[in-house]
Amino acid sequence: MTQAATGGSYWYEESDAEARRLLEALRTFRRADEAMRRRAGRDMKMNLTDLRALQHVIACEGHGEPTTPRGLAEYLAISTASTTKLLDRLVASGHLERRPHPSDRRSVVVVASDAAHAEVRERLAPVHARMLEIARAVPARSRPAVRDFLLAMAAEAEREPDDVAGTVVGDASA
Numbered sequence: 001m002t003q004a005a006t007g008g009s010y011w012y013e014e015s016d017a018e019a020r021r022l023l024e025a026l027r028t029f030r031r032a033d034e035a036m037r038r039r040a041g042r043d044m045k046m047n048l049t050d051l052r053a054l055q056h057v058i059a060c061e062g063h064g065e066p067t068t069p070r071g072l073a074e075y076l077a078i079s080t081a082s083t084t085k086l087l088d089r090l091v092a093s094g095h096l097e098r099r100p101h102p103s104d105r106r107s108v109v110v111v112a113s114d115a116a117h118a119e120v121r122e123r124l125a126p127v128h129a130r131m132l133e134i135a136r137a138v139p140a141r142s143r144p145a146v147r148d149f150l151l152a153m154a155a156e157a158e159r160e161p162d163d164v165a166g167t168v169v170g171d172a173s174a
Contacts, residue, residue, distance in 0.1 A: 037051060040124065043123060052076060053087075054120070057110055066102065067110045067111070070083075095116040097113050098110060
């Protein structure tokens, strides 16, 4: 008899019910976050990779770090040729600008345009404000545990899977 036929979970024991509900809540958040990003990309007339690129450039600017095409390719895990096409699209749409690298004459840096900053703020500031309110509602004493949980889950998700098929099955049937 299969796990599904017995009503049990594919991965977890009955004694793991509370932990399993926590993982299910995390998966629900991940799906909602992906949907939110798709909507934002659609509203901004860009695909998800373009949106991730713009967010990365803005985040790097916030940390005072220059973004090079090579660094962007590495971050997005795409080829340099794909990065060139992506940059051409985002420059043509007015979201990004290529500028001379401040310390390497042979290189360029990529920066978000003023219009892109304004559009991102206009479209995403309300949702970020609501998410901050939700985070503030978490009791202060619980925040370190929640943060540690999320960081540990992120670290696990970034690890190379031992069994890619098992990872896919786990997501689909949990």
